[in-house]
Amino acid sequence: xxRILYLTLILLLPALTKxxxxxxxxxxxxxxxxxxxxxxxxxxxxxxxxxxxxxxxQFLNAVSKKAHCSYTDIQNLGIDVHNSLYYYxxxxxSVSYNCFLVPVKNADSLEKIIKSGAFSPKISIEGNLHILxxxxxxxxVWIWNDKQLLIVNGMAKENYFDRDDVATRYDIHKxxxxxxxxxDSASVMVDTAYAVVDSAMTVVEPTEKAPVVAPKxxxxxxxxxxxxxxxxxxxxxxxxxxxxxxxxxxxxxKENAExxxxxxxxxxxxxxxxxAPPMQADSYSLKYSAYFQKKNAITSSWTIxxxxxxxxxxxxxxxxxxxxxxxxxxxxxxxxxxxxxxxELVTSIxxxxxxxxxxxxxxxxxxxxxxxxxDKQQIKIATRFEVSDxxxxxxxxxxxxxxxxxxxxxxxxxxxxxxISYSINTKNYLEEYPKILAGVYGNAYSDEAALGADVLxxxxxxxxxxxxxxxxxxxxxxxLSQKEVSYKEYNYDxxxxxxxxxxxxxxxxxxxxxxxxxxxxxxxxxxxxxGVKKNAVVAENGYYKMVSKSLPMQVYAMIKxxxxxxxxxxxxxxxxATGKFDAKLSKETKKSMMSSHLLTYFSPKKLxxxxxxxxxGEVKTMMKINKVLGSTGDIYxxxxxxxxxxxxxxxxxxxxxxxxxxxxxxxxxxxxxLKD
Amino acid sequence: xxxxxxxxxxxxxxxxxxxxxxASIMLLDSVSGYKVPSKADIAxxxxxxxxxxxxxxxxxxxxxxxxxxxxxxTINFSFKEVSNLNNLTDNLFKMMKxxxxxxxxxxxxxxxxxxxxxxxxxxxxxxxxxxxxxxxKSVFKTATYxxxxxxxxxxxxxxxxxxxxxxxxxxxxxxxxxxxxxxGKANLxxxxxxxx
Numbered sequence: 094x095x096r097i098l099y100l101t102l103i104l105l106l107p108a109l110t111k112x113x114x115x116x117x118x119x120x121x122x123x124x125x126x127x128x129x130x131x132x133x134x135x136x137x138x139x140x141x142x143x144x145x146x147x148x149x150x151q152f153l154n155a156v157s158k159k160a161h162c163s164y165t166d167i168q169n170l171g172i173d174v175h176n177s178l179y180y181y182x183x184x185x186x187s188v189s190y191n192c193f194l195v196p197v198k199n200a201d202s203l204e205k206i207i208k209s210g211a212f213s214p215k216i217s218i219e220g221n222l223h224i225l226x227x228x229x230x231x232x233x234v235w236i237w238n239d240k241q242l243l244i245v246n247g248m249a250k251e252n253y254f255d256r257d258d259v260a261t262r263y264d265i266h267k268x269x270x271x272x273x274x275x276x277d278s279a280s281v282m283v284d285t286a287y288a289v290v291d292s293a294m295t296v297v298e299p300t301e302k303a304p305v306v307a308p309k310x311x312x313x314x315x316x317x318x319x320x321x322x323x324x325x326x327x328x329x330x331x332x333x334x335x336x337x338x339x340x341x342x343x344x345x346x347k348e349n350a351e352x353x354x355x356x357x358x359x360x361x362x363x364x365x366x367x368x369a370p371p372m373q374a375d376s377y378s379l380k381y382s383a384y385f386q387k388k389n390a391i392t393s394s395w396t397i398x399x400x401x402x403x404x405x406x407x408x409x410x411x412x413x414x415x416x417x418x419x420x421x422x423x424x425x426x427x428x429x430x431x432x433x434x435x436x437e438l439v440t441s442i443x444x445x446x447x448x449x450x451x452x453x454x455x456x457x458x459x460x461x462x463x464x465x466x467x468d469k470q471q472i473k474i475a476t477r478f479e480v481s482d483x484x485x486x487x488x489x490x491x492x493x494x495x496x497x498x499x500x501x502x503x504x505x506x507x508x509x510x511x512x513i514s515y516s517i518n519t520k521n522y523l524e525e526y527p528k529i530l531a532g533v534y535g536n537a538y539s540d541e542a543a544l545g546a547d548v549l550x551x552x553x554x555x556x557x558x559x560x561x562x563x564x565x566x567x568x569x570x571x572x573l574s575q576k577e578v579s580y581k582e583y584n585y586d587x588x589x590x591x592x593x594x595x596x597x598x599x600x601x602x603x604x605x606x607x608x609x610x611x612x613x614x615x616x617x618x619x620x621x622x623x624g625v626k627k628n629a630v631v632a633e634n635g636y637y638k639m640v641s642k643s644l645p646m647q648v649y650a651m652i653k654x655x656x657x658x659x660x661x662x663x664x665x666x667x668x669x670a671t672g673k674f675d676a677k678l679s680k681e682t683k684k685s686m687m688s689s690h691l692l693t694y695f696s697p698k699k700l701x702x703x704x705x706x707x708x709x710g711e712v713k714t715m716m717k718i719n720k721v722l723g724s725t726g727d728i729y730x731x732x733x734x735x736x737x738x739x740x741x742x743x744x745x746x747x748x749x750x751x752x753x754x755x756x757x758x759x760x761x762x763x764x765x766x767l768k769d
Numbered sequence: 770x771x772x773x774x775x776x777x778x779x780x781x782x783x784x785x786x787x788x789x790x791x792a793s794i795m796l797l798d799s800v801s802g803y804k805v806p807s808k809a810d811i812a813x814x815x816x817x818x819x820x821x822x823x824x825x826x827x828x829x830x831x832x833x834x835x836x837x838x839x840x841x842x843t844i845n846f847s848f849k850e851v852s853n854l855n856n857l858t859d860n861l862f863k864m865m866k867x868x869x870x871x872x873x874x875x876x877x878x879x880x881x882x883x884x885x886x887x888x889x890x891x892x893x894x895x896x897x898x899x900x901x902x903x904x905x906k907s908v909f910k911t912a913t914y915x916x917x918x919x920x921x922x923x924x925x926x927x928x929x930x931x932x933x934x935x936x937x938x939x940x941x942x943x944x945x946x947x948x949x950x951x952x953g954k955a956n957l958x959x960x961x962x963x964x965x
Binding site for chain 1: 781783785786788789790792793795796837838839841915917919935936937939940941942
C-alpha cells in the first residue's frame, strides 16, 4: 500500500511542478493551502466566454471602475489565468500570515491596475521586486515580480504581546482601564515613536520563535542598514519626551518618517505615525491607540520582512514535498483545500485570543481536505477528515446506528421538497459527550472538566434516554400551503364604539413531518395524555391535535409501531393512522438514506411556484425568485459512516440536463438572480 | 373626556393580523439580527409601564391586559385632568426604548370648551425607520393608527380634515396609516370645539 502511495506521489510531482509551479513557493510548514486552478476553469469556460458572460462583464466593469481604466478581457489584468492561484496560512506563537499567491503574466499590466487608483500608488522597487505597503493597513503587503504576486496580511497574536518577556523586550504594554493613572501626553507619543524606531529590530523576533520568516542572517543584513539610523532616531525622540512639548515631538516624528520613507519599513512606520489621532488629552483610549499602533508597526515590519524573504530565498522545503498535501492533490478538482492538522490550526488560531481559555476543540482531528469538482452532471464539494484512533473510536461509537427502515414507509418522494435524515446512537452519544467536553476544556480546567463530565454522566440515564429517543429520525419539508387563519380586529359603530370581530385570512404556512424511532415511547404517551387532560391536546382518530394558540400553525402528533410523528398535514396523519399512507421512495433515495449518517436534500425546483407575492412582497420579485428556484438543481449534503480513521462527506448540486457544463450553468444562475 | 376635564384612556396595540408570524418569531431567539423578547420580557416591560403610570401625577385605575394568543395588549387608566396626559406617552415609549416617537401635547379649556391636541412630527421616526431592513419595514406596510376621543358634549367644530365625527356628535375618530405618521405625511393635531 505504501509503495502505491509513493508511486502516486512520484507520478504527481512532475504534474505539480509543471502545471502548478507556484506551489513550489509555498513553505512546507503551511497550515492550510487553498488552490484555485485557472486551467481547470478555462477547460469549462474560455476567456472569451468569460469576458462575454454577464458575470464576467460585471467583474470587468467593477475592476475598470476601481482602476479608472476600461478592461474588457480578463487576460489584460496581468494575471496568468491559465495557472493556479493559492491561498496559504503560516502561523506561529506570535503572528499569522495570510498569503495569496497569484501567478503573473504581465507585471506591467498588473502594476498599472494597482497604480491606477485601486490601491495605494506608493510602490517601492528593490531590484526586480515591487513592494507596496497598504496605507490604511500597513500589515497588508503586496510584493511582486514578473512571475508572481504575493499578498500578505500579517496578524499579530494578541496574547503574544501580553507575555511579560515580550512586553519588556518591545516595551509594549497594554494599558489597563484605570482613571487614576495619569501621565503626560508626550510620553504617550514617545511610545508610538519607539514602536516606529524599534520596528526594524522587531523583525528578528519571529525568526527566533518560528521558521516562517526569513533566515536570521538576512534579517541582520537588512536591519543593519537602518538600525543605526533608527537608534539615532530613538535617541532623538527619547530626548523629546523629556524636554519638549507634544507638538515638537510630533515634528520629530515627521522628521523620522521623512528619513525613512524610502525604505519599506519606513513606509509602515510613517503610516502609523501619520494616522495617529491628535494626542491632546491623556486617557485610556489614547494610550490604547498608541499601544495598538505600536503593535501594528511591529506586525507591519514582520510582514514586510516575511514577504521579502518569500522572494529573496528559494523555498527549499516546499509544500510540494509534503506527502499529506500531495496525497490530497486531485487533478480532476477545480479548486481544493488542504489543512495539515485541523486541531493544530484551530488551537493555533484560538490560542491567539486573549478572551478564550486554552481549549482543544478539535482534539484528534487531523488532516482535512476539501475539493470542488464541476462536471457536466453536478457540482460537488467533497470533504475528507482523518482522525486519530481515539477520535475514530469515539465517532464510531456515536454513529453506531442505522436509520430505522420503518420510517421509510411514511415518505412520499413526490411530496418531499426537502428532508434531513439522521442516525446517531443516543446512548453512546450521551456517554461520549461528557468525555469530549472534558477533552475540550481539559487544558484550562482539567479538574473542573473531569468533575463536570462525571456529574453529567451521573445525572443522565443514558440507557433510559436512548430507549425513548433512539437517535434516528427524518424531518420532511413537504411544501407550503394556504391555510385559513383567524385574527381579531375592531369595527366601530355609528357612534364609534369599538366592536371586537373575528376575521379570517389565508396565510402561506410550511408543511412538515418529523418522525423518529422510540423503543419505549411510554413517557411521550404520558405527556400526550396529560395534555389531553389539560385540554391542550385533543384525541382524534388514532392521532392527536395540539390546541395551543401560541403555536404558529396547527400541529398533530402520533405514536405508532415505535415511531413518533409530529407534523402539520392532517391528511397524512389520517392515512398513517388507518394504515393507508401512500409511500413512494426510489431505491436510490432509500439506499442513500440508509447508508448516510446525515443526509440533507432540498429541491428548489419543487418549491418554485409555491411562494406567493403576499409572502415575498412584489410580484416582480416573486417571479424572479420562482424563476431562479425553477432553474436550480437538487442539492444534497451527506455525511458517510466513518471508514477506518477517515470521515467523508459531500455537498452536491445537480446540473439540469441540457446544460453545457456546471460552470456555465452556475454563471447562468447568477445572471438570472442578479439581472433585473 | 368628561366636562370636568377628567377622563379615561385606553391604549390598544393589536398585532392579531400578524399573529402567525409573531408566534413563529417567538419560537426564535433572534430574527434578522434583532433579539426576540420572551413573553416574560414583554410582561416585564408592561409591568414597568404600569408602575410608571401608577406613580404619575393625576393617573389612577391603571390596568393592563396581554393576550398572547392574539397578540393584543391594552393599558387602561383614568386621568384627573387633561394636562396629566402630557409627556405621558413620550415617557412610556422612552421606557420601551422606542425611538423616534412623534410628540403630542393636550390642552382642555373649560371656559371655551375646547380640546386641543398639538402634534409635532419627529424626523427621527423616518431615520429610525430607514435603518430597518426590508423585512422589518414590511411590518409597517399595513399597520394603521386609530384615535377616538369621546366627550360628554357634542362636537361643534374641528380643524383636522382627516377626522370624522360620529352620528351622536360626541366622538371623533382619526384613522391613518402608520407609514404616513413615520414619513410625516399625516398630522394628528386637532382643535376641537365642544358645545357649551
